[in-house]
Amino acid sequence: MxxxxxxxxxxxxxxxxxxxxxxxxxxxxxxxxxxxxxxxxxxxxxxxxxxxxxxxxxxxxxxxxxxxxxxxxxxxxxxxxxxxxxxxxxxxxxxxxxxxxxxxxxxxxxxxxxxxxxxxxxVLSSTADAGMALLLTAARRLVEGCQIAVSPDTEYFPSNRLGDEVTGATLGIIGMGNIGYKIAQRAKAFEMKILYHNRNRRKEDEELAVGASYCGNIEDLLQQSDFVMLVVNLTPQTYKLIGKKELELMKPTATLINISRGAVVDQEMLLKALQTGVIKGVAMDVTYPEPLPRDHPLLQLKNVLITPHLGCRxxxxxxxxxxxxxxxxxxxxxxxxxxxxxxxx
Known part of the structure:
Protein backbone atom coordinates (compact mmCIF):
# COMPACT_ATOMS: atom_id res chain seq x y z
CA MET A 1 0.00 0.00 0.00
CA VAL A 123 -8.62 -5.64 41.40
CA LEU A 124 -8.32 -7.80 44.52
CA SER A 125 -6.85 -5.44 47.07
CA SER A 126 -8.50 -2.23 45.88
CA THR A 127 -11.97 -3.81 45.87
CA ALA A 128 -11.47 -5.35 49.30
CA ASP A 129 -10.32 -1.96 50.58
CA ALA A 130 -13.47 -0.37 49.16
CA GLY A 131 -15.65 -2.96 50.90
CA MET A 132 -14.07 -2.25 54.26
CA ALA A 133 -14.26 1.49 53.64
CA LEU A 134 -18.01 1.21 53.08
CA LEU A 135 -18.43 -0.91 56.20
CA LEU A 136 -16.51 1.55 58.38
CA THR A 137 -18.16 4.61 56.85
CA ALA A 138 -21.64 3.20 57.41
CA ALA A 139 -20.91 1.92 60.91
CA ARG A 140 -19.42 5.19 62.16
CA ARG A 141 -21.79 7.44 60.16
CA LEU A 142 -18.85 9.29 58.66
CA VAL A 143 -20.78 10.98 55.86
CA GLU A 144 -23.27 12.45 58.34
CA GLY A 145 -20.42 13.45 60.58
CA CYS A 146 -18.64 15.25 57.77
CA GLN A 147 -21.81 17.12 56.87
CA ILE A 148 -22.22 18.28 60.46
CA ALA A 149 -18.56 19.29 60.76
CA VAL A 150 -18.57 21.46 57.61
CA SER A 151 -22.11 22.84 57.82
CA PRO A 152 -22.30 26.64 58.28
CA ASP A 153 -25.24 26.04 60.63
CA THR A 154 -23.31 23.88 63.11
CA GLU A 155 -22.86 25.49 66.53
CA TYR A 156 -21.86 22.36 68.46
CA PHE A 157 -21.21 18.67 67.83
CA PRO A 158 -24.10 16.54 69.14
CA SER A 159 -22.97 13.96 71.68
CA ASN A 160 -25.96 11.69 71.05
CA ARG A 161 -25.10 10.92 67.40
CA LEU A 162 -23.67 7.45 67.89
CA GLY A 163 -22.34 4.88 65.46
CA ASP A 164 -21.83 1.12 65.66
CA GLU A 165 -18.77 -0.63 67.01
CA VAL A 166 -16.88 -2.59 64.36
CA THR A 167 -14.39 -4.30 66.66
CA GLY A 168 -15.91 -7.56 67.86
CA ALA A 169 -18.93 -7.33 65.54
CA THR A 170 -19.96 -10.23 63.30
CA LEU A 171 -19.32 -9.89 59.57
CA GLY A 172 -21.09 -12.26 57.20
CA ILE A 173 -19.39 -12.54 53.81
CA ILE A 174 -21.51 -13.96 51.00
CA GLY A 175 -19.05 -15.05 48.34
CA MET A 176 -15.66 -16.01 49.76
CA GLY A 177 -13.70 -15.97 46.51
CA ASN A 178 -10.43 -14.11 46.14
CA ILE A 179 -11.90 -10.70 46.97
CA GLY A 180 -14.06 -12.09 49.76
CA TYR A 181 -11.01 -13.68 51.32
CA LYS A 182 -9.11 -10.39 51.15
CA ILE A 183 -12.01 -8.77 53.00
CA ALA A 184 -11.83 -11.49 55.66
CA GLN A 185 -8.13 -10.75 56.15
CA ARG A 186 -8.93 -7.10 56.72
CA ALA A 187 -11.85 -7.88 59.02
CA LYS A 188 -9.64 -10.11 61.13
CA ALA A 189 -7.42 -7.10 61.82
CA PHE A 190 -10.53 -5.39 63.24
CA GLU A 191 -11.09 -8.39 65.52
CA MET A 192 -14.40 -9.17 63.83
CA LYS A 193 -16.10 -12.53 64.03
CA ILE A 194 -16.26 -13.78 60.44
CA LEU A 195 -18.93 -16.02 58.93
CA TYR A 196 -19.05 -16.89 55.26
CA HIS A 197 -21.26 -18.62 52.73
CA ASN A 198 -19.84 -19.85 49.46
CA ARG A 199 -20.60 -22.37 46.74
CA ASN A 200 -17.56 -24.32 47.89
CA ARG A 201 -16.12 -24.41 51.36
CA ARG A 202 -12.55 -23.16 51.60
CA LYS A 203 -9.72 -25.28 52.96
CA GLU A 204 -9.47 -25.62 56.71
CA ASP A 205 -6.09 -23.86 56.90
CA GLU A 206 -7.53 -20.91 54.93
CA GLU A 207 -10.45 -20.65 57.36
CA LEU A 208 -8.12 -20.82 60.35
CA ALA A 209 -5.84 -18.13 58.91
CA VAL A 210 -8.63 -15.54 59.03
CA GLY A 211 -10.75 -17.08 61.79
CA ALA A 212 -13.71 -17.65 59.46
CA SER A 213 -16.58 -20.07 60.08
CA TYR A 214 -18.47 -21.65 57.19
CA CYS A 215 -22.26 -21.40 57.00
CA GLY A 216 -23.71 -24.13 54.83
CA ASN A 217 -26.86 -22.13 54.24
CA ILE A 218 -27.26 -18.42 53.80
CA GLU A 219 -30.05 -18.17 56.39
CA ASP A 220 -27.72 -18.90 59.33
CA LEU A 221 -25.29 -16.24 58.19
CA LEU A 222 -28.01 -13.60 57.76
CA GLN A 223 -29.50 -14.23 61.20
CA GLN A 224 -26.18 -13.91 63.03
CA SER A 225 -24.42 -11.07 61.22
CA ASP A 226 -24.16 -7.41 62.24
CA PHE A 227 -22.80 -6.59 58.79
CA VAL A 228 -23.53 -8.61 55.65
CA MET A 229 -21.21 -8.06 52.68
CA LEU A 230 -22.06 -9.27 49.17
CA VAL A 231 -19.04 -10.30 47.09
CA VAL A 232 -20.53 -12.54 44.38
CA ASN A 233 -20.59 -12.41 40.60
CA LEU A 234 -23.92 -11.61 38.97
CA THR A 235 -25.26 -14.83 37.45
CA PRO A 236 -28.74 -16.28 36.96
CA GLN A 237 -28.24 -17.97 40.34
CA THR A 238 -27.32 -14.76 42.18
CA TYR A 239 -29.84 -12.44 40.50
CA LYS A 240 -31.87 -10.90 43.36
CA LEU A 241 -30.15 -13.25 45.76
CA ILE A 242 -31.11 -10.88 48.56
CA GLY A 243 -34.87 -10.33 48.53
CA LYS A 244 -37.72 -9.90 50.99
CA LYS A 245 -37.14 -13.22 52.76
CA GLU A 246 -33.41 -12.69 53.17
CA LEU A 247 -33.78 -9.10 54.40
CA GLU A 248 -36.31 -10.17 57.01
CA LEU A 249 -33.88 -12.78 58.29
CA MET A 250 -31.31 -10.09 59.05
CA LYS A 251 -31.10 -8.32 62.40
CA PRO A 252 -32.97 -5.00 62.57
CA THR A 253 -29.65 -3.51 63.70
CA ALA A 254 -27.73 -4.97 60.73
CA THR A 255 -26.20 -3.17 57.75
CA LEU A 256 -26.05 -4.63 54.24
CA ILE A 257 -22.97 -3.86 52.11
CA ASN A 258 -22.96 -4.59 48.38
CA ILE A 259 -19.75 -4.43 46.32
CA SER A 260 -20.78 -7.04 43.75
CA ARG A 261 -23.53 -5.96 41.33
CA GLY A 262 -26.71 -4.00 41.93
CA ALA A 263 -29.00 -6.73 40.65
CA VAL A 264 -27.79 -9.15 43.32
CA VAL A 265 -30.23 -7.28 45.60
CA ASP A 266 -33.94 -6.78 44.93
CA GLN A 267 -33.96 -2.98 45.18
CA GLU A 268 -37.72 -2.70 45.65
CA MET A 269 -37.60 -5.02 48.64
CA LEU A 270 -34.49 -3.24 49.92
CA LEU A 271 -36.28 0.10 49.78
CA LYS A 272 -39.22 -1.25 51.79
CA ALA A 273 -36.89 -2.87 54.32
CA LEU A 274 -35.06 0.40 54.85
CA GLN A 275 -38.25 2.45 55.12
CA THR A 276 -39.84 0.11 57.67
CA GLY A 277 -36.80 -0.64 59.82
CA VAL A 278 -36.40 -4.28 58.78
CA ILE A 279 -32.66 -3.55 58.59
CA LYS A 280 -30.74 -0.55 59.89
CA GLY A 281 -29.02 0.56 56.70
CA VAL A 282 -27.23 -0.21 53.47
CA ALA A 283 -23.91 0.80 51.96
CA MET A 284 -23.51 -0.01 48.28
CA ASP A 285 -20.99 0.70 45.58
CA VAL A 286 -23.34 -0.71 42.93
CA THR A 287 -26.97 -0.19 41.92
CA TYR A 288 -29.18 -0.92 38.94
CA PRO A 289 -29.18 1.04 36.85
CA GLU A 290 -26.00 3.03 37.37
CA PRO A 291 -26.46 5.80 38.21
CA LEU A 292 -29.93 5.60 39.72
CA PRO A 293 -32.51 8.07 38.36
CA ARG A 294 -32.13 11.32 40.28
CA ASP A 295 -35.64 10.98 41.71
CA HIS A 296 -35.16 7.40 42.93
CA PRO A 297 -36.47 7.03 46.51
CA LEU A 298 -33.31 5.26 47.68
CA LEU A 299 -31.47 8.55 47.18
CA GLN A 300 -33.76 10.26 49.68
CA LEU A 301 -33.12 7.95 52.64
CA LYS A 302 -30.67 8.87 55.39
CA ASN A 303 -29.81 5.23 56.11
CA VAL A 304 -28.46 4.73 52.56
CA LEU A 305 -24.84 5.22 51.54
CA ILE A 306 -24.12 4.95 47.79
CA THR A 307 -20.79 5.38 46.02
CA PRO A 308 -20.33 5.50 42.21
CA HIS A 309 -18.85 2.04 41.56
CA LEU A 310 -15.47 2.99 43.01
CA GLY A 311 -14.47 -0.59 43.89
CA CYS A 312 -11.17 -0.92 42.06
CA ARG A 313 -10.76 2.67 40.90
Whole structure:
Protein backbone atom coordinates (compact mmCIF):
# COMPACT_ATOMS: atom_id res chain seq x y z
CA MET A 1 0.00 0.00 0.00
CA UNK A 2 1.34 3.44 -0.95
CA UNK A 3 1.66 6.16 1.67
CA UNK A 4 -0.95 8.35 0.02
CA UNK A 5 -3.45 5.48 0.12
CA UNK A 6 -3.40 5.18 3.93
CA UNK A 7 -6.60 6.87 5.16
CA UNK A 8 -5.29 8.99 8.01
CA UNK A 9 -6.16 12.67 8.17
CA UNK A 10 -3.18 13.66 10.32
CA UNK A 11 -0.39 11.42 9.05
CA UNK A 12 2.90 11.17 10.90
CA UNK A 13 6.14 10.13 9.21
CA UNK A 14 6.12 7.15 6.84
CA UNK A 15 8.49 5.28 9.18
CA UNK A 16 6.17 5.70 12.16
CA UNK A 17 3.19 4.56 10.10
CA UNK A 18 4.99 1.41 9.04
CA UNK A 19 5.94 0.68 12.65
CA UNK A 20 2.32 1.12 13.76
CA UNK A 21 0.99 -1.07 10.98
CA UNK A 22 3.23 -3.93 12.12
CA UNK A 23 1.57 -3.91 15.54
CA UNK A 24 -1.74 -5.72 16.10
CA UNK A 25 -4.71 -3.36 15.98
CA UNK A 26 -6.53 -2.89 19.29
CA UNK A 27 -9.99 -1.33 19.32
CA UNK A 28 -10.91 0.88 22.30
CA UNK A 29 -13.97 3.02 22.92
CA UNK A 30 -12.12 6.31 23.13
CA UNK A 31 -9.04 7.85 24.69
CA UNK A 32 -9.52 10.08 27.70
CA UNK A 33 -12.82 11.67 28.61
CA UNK A 34 -15.55 10.06 30.68
CA UNK A 35 -15.66 6.69 28.92
CA UNK A 36 -12.16 6.41 27.48
CA UNK A 37 -9.05 4.55 28.54
CA UNK A 38 -6.75 6.65 30.69
CA UNK A 39 -4.20 8.74 28.83
CA UNK A 40 -1.56 7.70 31.37
CA UNK A 41 -1.86 4.14 30.01
CA UNK A 42 -1.17 5.10 26.39
CA UNK A 43 2.63 4.73 26.37
CA UNK A 44 2.34 1.17 27.69
CA UNK A 45 -0.47 0.20 25.32
CA UNK A 46 1.28 1.72 22.30
CA UNK A 47 4.32 -0.47 22.92
CA UNK A 48 2.20 -3.46 21.98
CA UNK A 49 -0.68 -2.26 19.80
CA UNK A 50 -1.84 0.14 17.15
CA UNK A 51 -4.77 1.79 18.95
CA UNK A 52 -7.92 2.89 17.15
CA UNK A 53 -11.05 4.33 18.73
CA UNK A 54 -14.64 3.43 17.89
CA UNK A 55 -14.99 6.79 16.16
CA UNK A 56 -12.00 6.05 13.93
CA UNK A 57 -13.27 2.55 13.26
CA UNK A 58 -16.73 3.70 12.22
CA UNK A 59 -15.30 6.45 10.02
CA UNK A 60 -12.91 4.02 8.26
CA UNK A 61 -14.80 0.74 8.66
CA UNK A 62 -13.82 -0.67 5.28
CA UNK A 63 -10.15 -0.18 6.04
CA UNK A 64 -10.09 -1.30 9.68
CA UNK A 65 -12.62 -4.18 9.72
CA UNK A 66 -10.14 -6.88 8.79
CA UNK A 67 -7.30 -5.36 10.82
CA UNK A 68 -8.80 -5.31 14.33
CA UNK A 69 -7.43 -8.27 16.28
CA UNK A 70 -8.48 -7.37 19.81
CA UNK A 71 -10.84 -5.18 21.84
CA UNK A 72 -10.07 -3.67 25.23
CA UNK A 73 -13.24 -2.92 27.20
CA UNK A 74 -12.75 -0.02 29.58
CA UNK A 75 -15.69 0.00 32.03
CA UNK A 76 -18.00 -1.88 29.66
CA UNK A 77 -17.29 0.26 26.59
CA UNK A 78 -17.56 -0.19 23.65
CA UNK A 79 -20.77 -2.19 23.65
CA UNK A 80 -20.23 -5.64 22.18
CA UNK A 81 -23.17 -6.70 20.03
CA UNK A 82 -23.70 -9.04 17.11
CA UNK A 83 -23.40 -6.23 14.57
CA UNK A 84 -19.97 -5.23 15.82
CA UNK A 85 -18.72 -8.82 15.91
CA UNK A 86 -19.91 -9.42 12.34
CA UNK A 87 -17.87 -6.42 11.21
CA UNK A 88 -14.64 -7.78 12.75
CA UNK A 89 -13.81 -11.05 10.94
CA UNK A 90 -10.29 -11.33 12.38
CA UNK A 91 -11.12 -10.46 15.99
CA UNK A 92 -9.37 -12.91 18.31
CA UNK A 93 -9.91 -11.68 21.85
CA UNK A 94 -11.88 -9.29 24.05
CA UNK A 95 -10.22 -8.21 27.30
CA UNK A 96 -12.42 -6.78 30.05
CA UNK A 97 -11.15 -4.17 32.51
CA UNK A 98 -12.91 -5.69 35.52
CA UNK A 99 -13.95 -9.03 36.97
CA UNK A 100 -17.69 -9.12 36.28
CA UNK A 101 -18.68 -10.26 32.79
CA UNK A 102 -22.45 -9.91 33.16
CA UNK A 103 -22.50 -7.08 30.60
CA UNK A 104 -21.37 -9.51 27.89
CA UNK A 105 -23.21 -12.27 26.05
CA UNK A 106 -20.45 -14.83 26.49
CA UNK A 107 -22.08 -17.54 24.40
CA UNK A 108 -22.70 -15.18 21.50
CA UNK A 109 -19.10 -13.93 21.57
CA UNK A 110 -17.73 -17.45 21.79
CA UNK A 111 -19.90 -18.38 18.82
CA UNK A 112 -17.84 -15.97 16.72
CA UNK A 113 -14.67 -17.80 17.76
CA UNK A 114 -13.57 -14.93 20.00
CA UNK A 115 -11.85 -15.61 23.31
CA UNK A 116 -12.51 -13.53 26.42
CA UNK A 117 -10.55 -12.52 29.50
CA UNK A 118 -11.16 -10.47 32.64
CA UNK A 119 -8.80 -8.91 35.19
CA UNK A 120 -9.41 -10.67 38.52
CA UNK A 121 -5.92 -10.34 39.97
CA UNK A 122 -5.50 -6.61 39.45
CA VAL A 123 -8.62 -5.64 41.40
CA LEU A 124 -8.32 -7.80 44.52
CA SER A 125 -6.85 -5.44 47.07
CA SER A 126 -8.50 -2.23 45.88
CA THR A 127 -11.97 -3.81 45.87
CA ALA A 128 -11.47 -5.35 49.30
CA ASP A 129 -10.32 -1.96 50.58
CA ALA A 130 -13.47 -0.37 49.16
CA GLY A 131 -15.65 -2.96 50.90
CA MET A 132 -14.07 -2.25 54.26
CA ALA A 133 -14.26 1.49 53.64
CA LEU A 134 -18.01 1.21 53.08
CA LEU A 135 -18.43 -0.91 56.20
CA LEU A 136 -16.51 1.55 58.38
CA THR A 137 -18.16 4.61 56.85
CA ALA A 138 -21.64 3.20 57.41
CA ALA A 139 -20.91 1.92 60.91
CA ARG A 140 -19.42 5.19 62.16
CA ARG A 141 -21.79 7.44 60.16
CA LEU A 142 -18.85 9.29 58.66
CA VAL A 143 -20.78 10.98 55.86
CA GLU A 144 -23.27 12.45 58.34
CA GLY A 145 -20.42 13.45 60.58
CA CYS A 146 -18.64 15.25 57.77
CA GLN A 147 -21.81 17.12 56.87
CA ILE A 148 -22.22 18.28 60.46
CA ALA A 149 -18.56 19.29 60.76
CA VAL A 150 -18.57 21.46 57.61
CA SER A 151 -22.11 22.84 57.82
CA PRO A 152 -22.30 26.64 58.28
CA ASP A 153 -25.24 26.04 60.63
CA THR A 154 -23.31 23.88 63.11
CA GLU A 155 -22.86 25.49 66.53
CA TYR A 156 -21.86 22.36 68.46
CA PHE A 157 -21.21 18.67 67.83
CA PRO A 158 -24.10 16.54 69.14
CA SER A 159 -22.97 13.96 71.68
CA ASN A 160 -25.96 11.69 71.05
CA ARG A 161 -25.10 10.92 67.40
CA LEU A 162 -23.67 7.45 67.89
CA GLY A 163 -22.34 4.88 65.46
CA ASP A 164 -21.83 1.12 65.66
CA GLU A 165 -18.77 -0.63 67.01
CA VAL A 166 -16.88 -2.59 64.36
CA THR A 167 -14.39 -4.30 66.66
CA GLY A 168 -15.91 -7.56 67.86
CA ALA A 169 -18.93 -7.33 65.54
CA THR A 170 -19.96 -10.23 63.30
CA LEU A 171 -19.32 -9.89 59.57
CA GLY A 172 -21.09 -12.26 57.20
CA ILE A 173 -19.39 -12.54 53.81
CA ILE A 174 -21.51 -13.96 51.00
CA GLY A 175 -19.05 -15.05 48.34
CA MET A 176 -15.66 -16.01 49.76
CA GLY A 177 -13.70 -15.97 46.51
CA ASN A 178 -10.43 -14.11 46.14
CA ILE A 179 -11.90 -10.70 46.97
CA GLY A 180 -14.06 -12.09 49.76
CA TYR A 181 -11.01 -13.68 51.32
CA LYS A 182 -9.11 -10.39 51.15
CA ILE A 183 -12.01 -8.77 53.00
CA ALA A 184 -11.83 -11.49 55.66
CA GLN A 185 -8.13 -10.75 56.15
CA ARG A 186 -8.93 -7.10 56.72
CA ALA A 187 -11.85 -7.88 59.02
CA LYS A 188 -9.64 -10.11 61.13
CA ALA A 189 -7.42 -7.10 61.82
CA PHE A 190 -10.53 -5.39 63.24
CA GLU A 191 -11.09 -8.39 65.52
CA MET A 192 -14.40 -9.17 63.83
CA LYS A 193 -16.10 -12.53 64.03
CA ILE A 194 -16.26 -13.78 60.44
CA LEU A 195 -18.93 -16.02 58.93
CA TYR A 196 -19.05 -16.89 55.26
CA HIS A 197 -21.26 -18.62 52.73
CA ASN A 198 -19.84 -19.85 49.46
CA ARG A 199 -20.60 -22.37 46.74
CA ASN A 200 -17.56 -24.32 47.89
CA ARG A 201 -16.12 -24.41 51.36
CA ARG A 202 -12.55 -23.16 51.60
CA LYS A 203 -9.72 -25.28 52.96
CA GLU A 204 -9.47 -25.62 56.71
CA ASP A 205 -6.09 -23.86 56.90
CA GLU A 206 -7.53 -20.91 54.93
CA GLU A 207 -10.45 -20.65 57.36
CA LEU A 208 -8.12 -20.82 60.35
CA ALA A 209 -5.84 -18.13 58.91
CA VAL A 210 -8.63 -15.54 59.03
CA GLY A 211 -10.75 -17.08 61.79
CA ALA A 212 -13.71 -17.65 59.46
CA SER A 213 -16.58 -20.07 60.08
CA TYR A 214 -18.47 -21.65 57.19
CA CYS A 215 -22.26 -21.40 57.00
CA GLY A 216 -23.71 -24.13 54.83
CA ASN A 217 -26.86 -22.13 54.24
CA ILE A 218 -27.26 -18.42 53.80
CA GLU A 219 -30.05 -18.17 56.39
CA ASP A 220 -27.72 -18.90 59.33
CA LEU A 221 -25.29 -16.24 58.19
CA LEU A 222 -28.01 -13.60 57.76
CA GLN A 223 -29.50 -14.23 61.20
CA GLN A 224 -26.18 -13.91 63.03
CA SER A 225 -24.42 -11.07 61.22
CA ASP A 226 -24.16 -7.41 62.24
CA PHE A 227 -22.80 -6.59 58.79
CA VAL A 228 -23.53 -8.61 55.65
CA MET A 229 -21.21 -8.06 52.68
CA LEU A 230 -22.06 -9.27 49.17
CA VAL A 231 -19.04 -10.30 47.09
CA VAL A 232 -20.53 -12.54 44.38
CA ASN A 233 -20.59 -12.41 40.60
CA LEU A 234 -23.92 -11.61 38.97
CA THR A 235 -25.26 -14.83 37.45
CA PRO A 236 -28.74 -16.28 36.96
CA GLN A 237 -28.24 -17.97 40.34
CA THR A 238 -27.32 -14.76 42.18
CA TYR A 239 -29.84 -12.44 40.50
CA LYS A 240 -31.87 -10.90 43.36
CA LEU A 241 -30.15 -13.25 45.76
CA ILE A 242 -31.11 -10.88 48.56
CA GLY A 243 -34.87 -10.33 48.53
CA LYS A 244 -37.72 -9.90 50.99
CA LYS A 245 -37.14 -13.22 52.76
CA GLU A 246 -33.41 -12.69 53.17
CA LEU A 247 -33.78 -9.10 54.40
CA GLU A 248 -36.31 -10.17 57.01
CA LEU A 249 -33.88 -12.78 58.29
CA MET A 250 -31.31 -10.09 59.05
CA LYS A 251 -31.10 -8.32 62.40
CA PRO A 252 -32.97 -5.00 62.57
CA THR A 253 -29.65 -3.51 63.70
CA ALA A 254 -27.73 -4.97 60.73
CA THR A 255 -26.20 -3.17 57.75
CA LEU A 256 -26.05 -4.63 54.24
CA ILE A 257 -22.97 -3.86 52.11
CA ASN A 258 -22.96 -4.59 48.38
CA ILE A 259 -19.75 -4.43 46.32
CA SER A 260 -20.78 -7.04 43.75
CA ARG A 261 -23.53 -5.96 41.33
CA GLY A 262 -26.71 -4.00 41.93
CA ALA A 263 -29.00 -6.73 40.65
CA VAL A 264 -27.79 -9.15 43.32
CA VAL A 265 -30.23 -7.28 45.60
CA ASP A 266 -33.94 -6.78 44.93
CA GLN A 267 -33.96 -2.98 45.18
CA GLU A 268 -37.72 -2.70 45.65
CA MET A 269 -37.60 -5.02 48.64
CA LEU A 270 -34.49 -3.24 49.92
CA LEU A 271 -36.28 0.10 49.78
CA LYS A 272 -39.22 -1.25 51.79
CA ALA A 273 -36.89 -2.87 54.32
CA LEU A 274 -35.06 0.40 54.85
CA GLN A 275 -38.25 2.45 55.12
CA THR A 276 -39.84 0.11 57.67
CA GLY A 277 -36.80 -0.64 59.82
CA VAL A 278 -36.40 -4.28 58.78
CA ILE A 279 -32.66 -3.55 58.59
CA LYS A 280 -30.74 -0.55 59.89
CA GLY A 281 -29.02 0.56 56.70
CA VAL A 282 -27.23 -0.21 53.47
CA ALA A 283 -23.91 0.80 51.96
CA MET A 284 -23.51 -0.01 48.28
CA ASP A 285 -20.99 0.70 45.58
CA VAL A 286 -23.34 -0.71 42.93
CA THR A 287 -26.97 -0.19 41.92
CA TYR A 288 -29.18 -0.92 38.94
CA PRO A 289 -29.18 1.04 36.85
CA GLU A 290 -26.00 3.03 37.37
CA PRO A 291 -26.46 5.80 38.21
CA LEU A 292 -29.93 5.60 39.72
CA PRO A 293 -32.51 8.07 38.36
CA ARG A 294 -32.13 11.32 40.28
CA ASP A 295 -35.64 10.98 41.71
CA HIS A 296 -35.16 7.40 42.93
CA PRO A 297 -36.47 7.03 46.51
CA LEU A 298 -33.31 5.26 47.68
CA LEU A 299 -31.47 8.55 47.18
CA GLN A 300 -33.76 10.26 49.68
CA LEU A 301 -33.12 7.95 52.64
CA LYS A 302 -30.67 8.87 55.39
CA ASN A 303 -29.81 5.23 56.11
CA VAL A 304 -28.46 4.73 52.56
CA LEU A 305 -24.84 5.22 51.54
CA ILE A 306 -24.12 4.95 47.79
CA THR A 307 -20.79 5.38 46.02
CA PRO A 308 -20.33 5.50 42.21
CA HIS A 309 -18.85 2.04 41.56
CA LEU A 310 -15.47 2.99 43.01
CA GLY A 311 -14.47 -0.59 43.89
CA CYS A 312 -11.17 -0.92 42.06
CA ARG A 313 -10.76 2.67 40.90
CA UNK A 314 -7.34 3.57 42.17
CA UNK A 315 -4.40 4.78 40.13
CA UNK A 316 -2.40 1.64 40.90
CA UNK A 317 -5.22 -0.82 40.30
CA UNK A 318 -6.27 0.77 37.02
CA UNK A 319 -2.74 0.42 35.65
CA UNK A 320 -2.53 -3.17 36.89
CA UNK A 321 -5.82 -3.86 35.09
CA UNK A 322 -4.34 -2.62 31.83
CA UNK A 323 -1.21 -4.69 32.40
CA UNK A 324 -3.33 -7.79 33.01
CA UNK A 325 -5.43 -7.06 29.91
CA UNK A 326 -2.35 -6.67 27.72
CA UNK A 327 -0.92 -9.95 29.01
CA UNK A 328 -4.16 -11.75 28.18
CA UNK A 329 -4.45 -10.19 24.72
CA UNK A 330 -0.85 -10.97 23.73
CA UNK A 331 -1.27 -14.57 24.89
CA UNK A 332 -4.43 -14.96 22.82
CA UNK A 333 -2.86 -13.45 19.70
CA UNK A 334 0.01 -15.91 20.03
CA UNK A 335 -2.38 -18.83 20.45
CA UNK A 336 -1.29 -19.41 24.05
CA UNK A 337 -3.40 -19.99 27.19
CA UNK A 338 -4.62 -16.71 28.69
CA UNK A 339 -3.92 -16.25 32.41
CA UNK A 340 -7.45 -14.91 33.04
CA UNK A 341 -9.53 -16.55 30.32
CA UNK A 342 -13.30 -16.61 30.83
CA UNK A 343 -15.41 -19.34 29.26
CA UNK A 344 -19.11 -19.23 28.33
CA UNK A 345 -20.11 -21.79 30.94
Missing amino acids: LFHEIPFINRPSAQLIMEELELPVLLVNEIGGVLGILEAHLPFLKKHFRLITMKEFLENKGYFSAKVKAIYLWWHKPVIDRELLKSLPNLKVIANSGVGMDHLDLKMISGFGVRMANAPHA TTKASYMITEEAVGNILAALRGLPMPSEVFPD
